[in-house]
Amino acid sequence: MIRLPNVLFATFSLLAWGQTPKPIAQPLRLRVMVDPGHGGDDGGAKGPRGLKEKVAALEIAKAVGLKLQAAGFEAVFTRDDDTFIPLWDRAQAANAQGADLFISLHLNAARAKAARGSEVFFLSLGKGDDEDVVAVENAGAGVAPGSPDSVVASILDDLAQKAFLQDSERLAVAIQGQLNRLAGIKERGVKQAPFIVLRGAAMPAVLVEVAFISNPKEEEKLKDAAFRAKVAEALTLGVRRYFAETNGTVRRRMVGGPG
Numbered sequence: 001m002i003r004l005p006n007v008l009f010a011t012f013s014l015l016a017w018g019q020t021p022k023p024i025a026q027p028l029r030l031r032v033m034v035d036p037g038h039g040g041d042d043g044g045a046k047g048p049r050g051l052k053e054k055v056a057a058l059e060i061a062k063a064v065g066l067k068l069q070a071a072g073f074e075a076v077f078t079r080d081d082d083t084f085i086p087l088w089d090r091a092q093a094a095n096a097q098g099a100d101l102f103i104s105l106h107l108n109a110a111r112a113k114a115a116r117g118s119e120v121f122f123l124s125l126g127k128g129d130d131e132d133v134v135a136v137e138n139a140g141a142g143v144a145p146g147s148p149d150s151v152v153a154s155i156l157d158d159l160a161q162k163a164f165l166q167d168s169e170r171l172a173v174a175i176q177g178q179l180n181r182l183a184g185i186k187e188r189g190v191k192q193a194p195f196i197v198l199r200g201a202a203m204p205a206v207l208v209e210v211a212f213i214s215n216p217k218e219e220e221k222l223k224d225a226a227f228r229a230k231v232a233e234a235l236t237l238g239v240r241r242y243f244a245e246t247n248g249t250v251r252r253r254m255v256g257g258p259g
């Protein structure tokens with residue numbers, strides 16, 4: 001034990017006197033990686049009036065970041081401008097930053113113009129629930145399918161997310177529950193699908209299809225900042241509920257990020 005001279009104690013006491021006591025160490029804030037889908041040359045889906053998924057996803061991500069921060073979380077982003085980022089790199093960025101959660105934001109598209117509502121996905125190691133959506137969202141992988149790099153990466157990445165599937169499902173259910181409350185958003189339920197962007201995440205990870213950009217009414221809503229703020233509020237409530245129901249997760253520290 002180190003003995004400090006009494007004069008030092010006296011000085012500290014004087015400094016502390018009359019001030020608000022401060023905690024010795026600030027508790028670590030939970031960090032959420034927010035991933036706006038697509039970007040750059042990869043515009044994603046397009047609405048009937050021309051709204052691009054990459055633009056709407058970035059706007060929603062910014063709103064989500066603000067709400068998360070207001071709720072006491074730290075928000076980090078895979079992109080905060082119109083940049084293309086390969087799918088594999090997005091989860092790796094979350095791992096490298098030690099994120100506690102990974103939330104990828106997208107807009108759905110369907111041939112049926114009437115299709116509407118939110119869908120929240122977590123990773124399926126098999127075929128999953130919705131092959132059309134998967135084909136569209138996996139198009140921006142940035143690695144040629146079948147190349148040796150992609151095979152090795154996919155095996156390692158599957159191992160990374162595999163340990164978190166239960167937590168990812170809980171997170172998906174919590175977020176879907178809040179999105180269902182949004183007026184005008186139909187319940188579509190939680191789904192499982194083999195999204196590449198989720199595979200490498202060494203933390204609970206979900207992909208949210210916020211609304212159907214292919215539906216003219218939902219495309220208009222997505223252009224409205226008030227609607228985006230409501231979506232962000234719902235997502236943030238889902239995150240809060242998830243952490244309230246679980247103790248969060250510390251298992252990611254065992255899996256580790258890239259070397």
Ligand SMILES: [Zn+2]
Binds near residue numbers: 038044045053136137
């Ligand atoms: Zn997308």
